[in-house]
Amino acid sequence: MTVARESAATGAPHTTAGRPDTAENRPAVTRFTPLTFICVGVALASGLALGLPLPAVLAAASALVLALVGAAVALARHHPYARLGGANVVTLIRLTVVAFLLAVLFAGGGHPVAVIAVSIVALSLDGVDGYLARRQGLSSRFGAGFDMEVDSAFALVLALLAGLGPAGPLAIVLGLPRYLFGAAALAYPWLNGSTAPRYSRKVICVLQLIALIALQLPVLPAPAAIAIVIVTAGLLAWSFGVDIRELRQNADASARPALIRLGQALLTVLILAIVWQVAGGAEALDILLTANPWWLLAAVVLLVTHTVLSALRWRVTAAPLGIDLTGAHAIREYFLAQLVNTTLPGGVVGDAARAARTRHQASLSRSVGAVVVERGVGQVALLTVFAVAFVATLLAPGGIDWPAPLGAGISAALLALTAAALVLLLRLRFAPPAPESRLGRVVEGTRRSLAAPGVLPAQLLLSGGATVCILAAFACCAAAVGAPLPLGAVFAVVPLVLFAMVLPISVGGWGVREGAAVALLPLAALTTAQAFATSAAFGLMALVASLPGLALVWTRRRTLETTP
Incomplete structure (x- = not known):
């Protein structure tokens, strides 16, 4: 990664010097070699x-040796000076501290x-290396990168150690931002741009390390x-967010969707980490590993059936709009959309793609309308089932014991939705929008896709059928993990989770699904x-149920490859 963030509290500049002449920096490499043996010996x-x-x-010593070998290669390539410099010696000391902490981690x-x-010592030295590099006039691309990678490893090892303490596995989140950023940069090269120096970035990096030390x-x-x-995670998210925003502004407009997807992915990791900590993730994992495979197989069969029924619903909805889909074609497209929705942020990318792939039979607006109406009908069906079951469990003796605030909130929301639907219907009946307006076209398309005969x-x-x-x-x-749900909960609580x-x-x-489940299924x-x-x-x-979409992708590629 060519990178974009300053190392914690050092302020060492990221130079852009090219690869130096080997003869010029050979003395520095020669001095570096005995220091590596000293570092390994001290760590042992x-x-x-x-x-x-x-x-x-x-x-831990083996990991240190690998890191030192990589550092030696980078030194020969990116350190354009004959002198090694005090800054790099200080960074070596801090790397040795990281190796010691890694040994403690491996020991449990x-x-x-x-x-x-030792963490306080390493944190105190952080900043000294940047000062020495500037004072001695030995700032280099190697020094900046070496310092940054040691800082990142220091934070990660401390976070893993903190995960064994009172904060639990949630603390590991504090050691991941730098590596998640690097992984994202592999997919989105615009993240490899440079950012302006920012004092708040240095402060937050130091606060990150202080927090990790306190968690010990x-x-x-x-x-x-x-x-x-x-x-601390909030501060790091804000700091990285500011940098990502600056990088996006420096990139082209196509970076915006990528930025949104990256944010959704990071938010997913954060929410799961919090739910893992709150819900007892280790116990949940043990339960999951002992799940009954036959119940899980039944779930897969039901989810595959749900996809087939939804695809046929899309076919029926699209036909009045002039989009003629065969049953097989609708099913193939729906499985592919489900696969994309399941694996990419947002949950609607696959639906947008199937709308785009059917636009050749009608306008894009009609293709999009068919998808929107089909998904809307499915949500209305689930909402209707939930509303009926909620009222039944609320009134039936021995039903679900809804907490008063939750029951009142759901009742108010259902009444508000009912009132809004009635107002909308009356508005469309007595004051319909102009047929040539955008809203008028939407209303007409929806009416055609719903009111056609049959x-x-x-x-x-x-x-x-799809809802059931x-x-x-x-x-x-639920049955697979040994926690069967009563019928009332299946129809009144599970829809809220979904x-x-x-x-x-x-x-x-x-x-979000796991958070809702942890909050609601105890009912x-x-x-x-x-x-x-x-x-x-x-x-x-x-x-697993969406995996047939992979076969469809492979089949489509083979067809394109064999078509003359």
Whole structure:
């Protein structure tokens, strides 16, 4: 990565010097070599002196050797000076500290006093290297990159150690931003641009390391530790967000959709990390690993059936708009759309693509309209089932014990939606929009796709079947993890969990679905871990059920390759 962020608190400039003459920097490389042996020796001695197991110390020393070999290669290529410089020596010391912390991690953690002490030393040295490089006139591309990678490794190892402490696995989030940014830059090259120096960036990087050191305290209460993680993660997200915004502004306009998808992916990881911590992710994982495979297979069959019924509903909806789809073609396109929706941020990219691929039979607006109406009919069917079940469980004795605030909120929302629907119908009946207006064309297209002879009964039948299939699939996932849901919960609580997936803020609904499940499924007497496991199982089975889309992609490519 050619990069875009300054190293923590150093302010060392990122030079753009080309590859130096090997003869000129050979003395620096020669001096670097004995220092690497000293670093490895110090790491081994300090780990053994602390009483760490020999395998853990040797594993950390091996990682250090690999890092030093890579650093030596980069030194020869990107350090255009004969002198090694005090800055690089300081960074080597900090890398040795990282290796020591890695040995502690491999040993299973512990030794908080030693970890905190050496971490404070490493943090104190951070900034010294940049000062020395500038004072000695030895700033280089190698030095800036070396310092940044050591800072990133330091933060990651501290975050992994903090994950063993009171904050739990949620703390690992604080060590990932630099690496997630680097991974994103591989997919979106515009992230490799340069950004202007920013003092707040340095401050937040230092605060990140201070927070990670504080999380090593075993006496820190869990709520305080989680609060530290959330606040620090928010600061890091803001800092990286500012940089990404600047990079996008420097790139072309096509970077904006990529920026949105990147944000959705990062938000998905953050939400899942929080839900994992709150719901007892380790217990949920144990439950998931022991899930009944036959119930999971039943869920996959039901989800495949749901996709087929939805595809046929799309075919019925599109026909009155002049889009003639065969059943097989509609099913192939729908599976492909489901695969894209399940694996990409936003949850609607696949639907947009199937609309675009059918525009040759009609205008693009009609193709989009058919997809929108079809998806809307499906959501209305699910909402109707939920509304009826909610009222039934609210009134029936021995039904679900809805908390008063939640019950009142849902009742108010359903009444508001009913009133809005009635107002809209009256508005369209007595004051319809002008036929040539955009709204008028939308209303006319919707009317045609719903009111054509035989269309509405077919839509109701297919939507009812699709709704039952998706709810039954979720119930099968609950049964698979040993937490069967009562019938009332399947029709009154599960729809609320599924509605959360409509929010276009994550990848395939992950994170928001799990959060909703953990919040709502305890109403059906599930533990938070069982709720998390049920939702995760549903997400995984939905991914498996969409895999026929891969076969369709492969078949289409083979067809294109063999067509003369």
